[in-house]
Amino acid sequence: MDALADPDACAGSEPDTGRVAATRDRLLSAEEATRLAELFRLLGDPTRARLLYALLDAGELCVCELTETVEVSDTAVSHALRLLRTSGVVAARRAGRMVYYRLADLHVRMLLDLSREHLRHG
Amino acid sequence: MDALADPDACAGSEPDTGRVAATRDRLLSAEEATRLAELFRLLGDPTRARLLYALLDAGELCVCELTETVEVSDTAVSHALRLLRTSGVVAARRAGRMVYYRLADLHVRMLLDLSREHLRHG
DNA sequence: TTATCATTTGAGCAGTCGTTCAGGAGTTTT
């Protein structure tokens, strides 16, 4: 049931406090891993990913332009943008009745850039 | 070009011209974006992220070692590893009754490396 | 052989996710 209860479990040729503990020390903490996972989760949806790649290319786009490029309803786009906005991934700027969005996180920009490069030349 | 003066911008069901069309041409196709989103989705879960970062550091770990480092049940780890395995993100090697897992995708290795670096020096 | 260990599998279930729908808020035009 609980594999954590027995520290000697699967102790084949090495004391348990060896490699595993060393790995755990260098390892990301649970909190750090969770933070990174949350960032990845934001990119892990087709609609949000397309929105972000569109902003990566165009620099700045209003909601109706984004709605056309990703081909989903404006309401869905708005919900998606809110999620990205409250997470600090994108930022918004109002101009008249349009609202222009842009990427606001350098991490995300690099991840998008790198992953797209590798999809195309990989 | 005076893309912002495009009268069709945000005007309804017209086939888009100007900046939006240009963006969509350079843009990832829906299929490409979906593929990348699926990759990000795999990293977007705390359990899977911790498993992958552990493998990034240790190189190769068996299931029971992974179970200890991520502190969830062995069954949950196995389910997570199956997802990563069938997606080609990790690969498995049997040695006796243990099964050793390792990262099998260069893209993923780079994304993990980059994102961790930026979490720590960001 | 039987017993034990390491890992996997499938079913069931609570929780989460992304969408649509209906309506509202803010801005410009008439």
Add this chain to the structure above:
DNA sequence: AAAACTCCTGAACGACTGCTCAAATGATAA
């Protein structure tokens, strides 16, 4: 003023996710 336009919000709903549980598989040890 009202109408038109862009965008946002909250609720509701089906679909998906990740976990636990019980049972099975594959491999070693007694």
